[in-house]
Amino acid sequence: MKRIVLLSVLVLGLSFSAVSVGYVDTVEVLQSYNKAIAAQADLIQKQQDVQDFFVKKQKEYESQIRQDSTEQEILSIKKNLESEVEPKRQELMELNKKLSAEIESDIITATDKVAQQLRLEVVLDKKSVLTGGMDITSLVINRLNNKVK
Numbered sequence: 001m002k003r004i005v006l007l008s009v010l011v012l013g014l015s016f017s018a019v020s021v022g023y024v025d026t027v028e029v030l031q032s033y034n035k036a037i038a039a040q041a042d043l044i045q046k047q048q049d050v051q052d053f054f055v056k057k058q059k060e061y062e063s064q065i066r067q068d069s070t071e072q073e074i075l076s077i078k079k080n081l082e083s084e085v086e087p088k089r090q091e092l093m094e095l096n097k098k099l100s101a102e103i104e105s106d107i108i109t110a111t112d113k114v115a116q117q118l119r120l121e122v123v124l125d126k127k128s129v130l131t132g133g134m135d136i137t138s139l140v141i142n143r144l145n146n147k148v149k
Contacts, residue, residue, distance in 0.1 A: 032141045
């Protein structure tokens, strides 16, 4: 009899402390978030600009190399090329890092606000969920794209 009462208390206790769980498809959010789409396009353009700059500089430096250039002269020309291209590459990497951090912060904030509204205690990435939970992806996307305040 004591076992039945103890088991009943455990089962009731577990059912009352059920955690409400939501999940978000982060891939879909990134593909649908206007700011992320614009950032991606901007990064692609800037990456192309850096690539074009590199090709232009490489042609300039290749024209400086003569058949009678010494190995030391060739190394100096390559070093100059790298020193001109590296700041542009670093700038591109910093921009990517900055935009990624901003977008990640936006997504976390929007997800947190949606979770609070729905009284969800835990929100996971969709890839982590095998079964159950509430899909809040579209709500997060709407909040991010300012369709919901």
